[in-house]
Amino acid sequence: xxxxxxxxxxxxxxxxxxxxxxxxxxxxxxxxxxxxxxxxxxxxxxxxxxxxxxxxxxxxxxxxxxxxxxxxxxxxxxxxxxxxxxxxxxxxxxxxxxxxxxxxxxxxxxxxxxxxxxxxxxxxxxxxxxxxxxxxxxxxxxxxxxxxxxxxxxxxxxxxxxxxxxxxxxxxxxxxxx
Amino acid sequence: xxxxxxxxxxxxxxxxxxxxxxxxxxxxxxxxxxxxxxxxxxxxxxxxxxxxxxxxxxxxxxxxxxxxxxxxxxxxxxxxxxxxxxxxxxxxxxxxxxxxxxxxxxxxxxxxxxxxxxxxxxxxxxxxxxxxxxxxxxxxxxxxxxxxxxxxxxxxxxxxxxxxxxxxxxxxxxxxxxxxxxxxxxxxxxxxxxxxxxxxxxxxxxxxxxxxxxxxxxxxxxxxxxxxxxxxxxxxxxxxx
Numbered sequence: 001x002x003x004x005x006x007x008x009x010x011x012x013x014x015x016x017x018x019x020x021x022x023x024x025x026x027x028x029x030x031x032x033x034x035x036x037x038x039x040x041x042x043x044x045x046x047x048x049x050x051x052x053x054x055x056x057x058x059x060x061x062x063x064x065x066x067x068x069x070x071x072x073x074x075x076x077x078x079x080x081x082x083x084x085x086x087x088x089x090x091x092x093x094x095x096x097x098x099x100x101x102x103x104x105x106x107x108x109x110x111x112x113x114x115x116x117x118x119x120x121x122x123x124x125x126x127x128x129x130x131x132x133x134x135x136x137x138x139x140x141x142x143x144x145x146x147x148x149x150x151x152x153x154x155x156x157x158x159x160x161x162x163x164x165x166x167x168x169x170x171x172x173x174x175x176x177x178x
Numbered sequence: 179x180x181x182x183x184x185x186x187x188x189x190x191x192x193x194x195x196x197x198x199x200x201x202x203x204x205x206x207x208x209x210x211x212x213x214x215x216x217x218x219x220x221x222x223x224x225x226x227x228x229x230x231x232x233x234x235x236x237x238x239x240x241x242x243x244x245x246x247x248x249x250x251x252x253x254x255x256x257x258x259x260x261x262x263x264x265x266x267x268x269x270x271x272x273x274x275x276x277x278x279x280x281x282x283x284x285x286x287x288x289x290x291x292x293x294x295x296x297x298x299x300x301x302x303x304x305x306x307x308x309x310x311x312x313x314x315x316x317x318x319x320x321x322x323x324x325x326x327x328x329x330x331x332x333x334x335x336x337x338x339x340x341x342x343x344x345x346x347x348x349x350x351x352x353x354x355x356x357x358x359x360x361x362x363x364x365x366x367x368x369x370x371x372x373x374x375x376x377x378x379x380x381x382x383x384x385x386x387x388x389x390x391x392x393x394x395x396x397x398x399x400x401x402x403x404x405x406x407x408x409x410x411x412x413x414x415x416x417x418x419x
Binding site for chain 2: 030053054055056077078079105115118119120121122124125128
């Protein structure tokens with residue numbers, strides 16, 4: 001929509017309305033939610049496509065192992081989680097619950113784009129975090145490979161063509177996968 | 179690249195524009211940097227510390243060497259010196275990092291006490307810079323020779339900025355709408371920051387917004403304003419006061 005006078009200059013009232021509309025658009029795509037101590041925010045395996053930014057409080061991330069919930073990490077004010085579900089539309093990879101009273105900013109996929117447009121450093125922070133995770137996972141992978149005692153050929157097959165790797169290469173420790 | 183820092187005490191200055199004919203930062207900064215060294219506080223230059231758009235290389239080299247040596251002395255004394263890149267010094271980032279060993283960041287998330295403070299130059303929220311980057315650069319470069327001939331042209335620019343602020347504040351429906359920088363700060367504060375410190379506008383200020391406080395560290399061209407973070411408390415100060 002183009003709002004302009006005949007001279008091409010936008011009147012002050014139209015400018016103010018557009019500013020308010022733009023702010024309302026961002027607010028409509030982001031909501032604030034509060035959680036009590038111990039309350040589940042997301043559950044592993046569930047389908048939801050929102051990410052969360054912690055405005056106040058702390059959360060604990062856990063992974064299910066049989067009947068147990070294994071704690072993986074704790075996050076605090078300013079940290080964010082759930083971005084993998086937003087980016088890939090896949091079920092939740094882990095569960096998250098509130099530690100004490102927590103206030104969260106909930107961002108949907110559409111809201112994420114609007115936020116990145118208006119708050120570009122958020123995208124930088126997400127990339128920074130994801131890059132750190134890839135680096136850490138690479139280091140763990142190299143360590144596991146070094147411990148596995150596989151030959152150079154077996155490693156190449158496992159990395160570049162894992163579907164064609166024989167079971168002895170895919171699972172060198174001999175333990176049965178589930 | 180560093181974007182997260184934990185600091186008990188940090189001082190933030192911005193817009194020194196060293197090399198610019200209108201900047202008096204060279205005259206005022208030495209004493210301030212001695213204070214930083216004496217008090218053993220961390221220092222953050224929040225963008226536009228050095229001038230590349232409006233300065234000749236000769237001026238930049240002449241004016242910057244003393245400051246760079248003093249910054250180097252702070253680093254050698256074991257103090258943290260951060261440099262957040264602004265719009266007048268983007269091309270200098272590799273030079274500063276390799277020559278002066280200064281840690282260059284696009285922005286900083288500072289944790290002090292139980293508070294989180296975002297330190298960012300703020301040019302990314304300047305509509306002129308974002309919407310018309312080429313025109314912005316042409317206009318900025320064109321102002322360079324003018325500043326050499328008639329340095330007080332800076333006052334005309336400052337006057338225009340003040341008029342623009344007044345015009346926008348007249349239309350504003352709430353505090354945050356009164357400035358694009360307040361709006362940007364509000365977006366950041368909603369992400370769990372307690373305070374946001376920008377530079378870029380050259381206008382030192384402190385404004386209470388819905389979710390926290392907006393600061394602008396002002397400039398050292400003709401002023402000596404700075405922001406101090408101390409155990410989570412954030413204050414706007416003037417070195418000359």
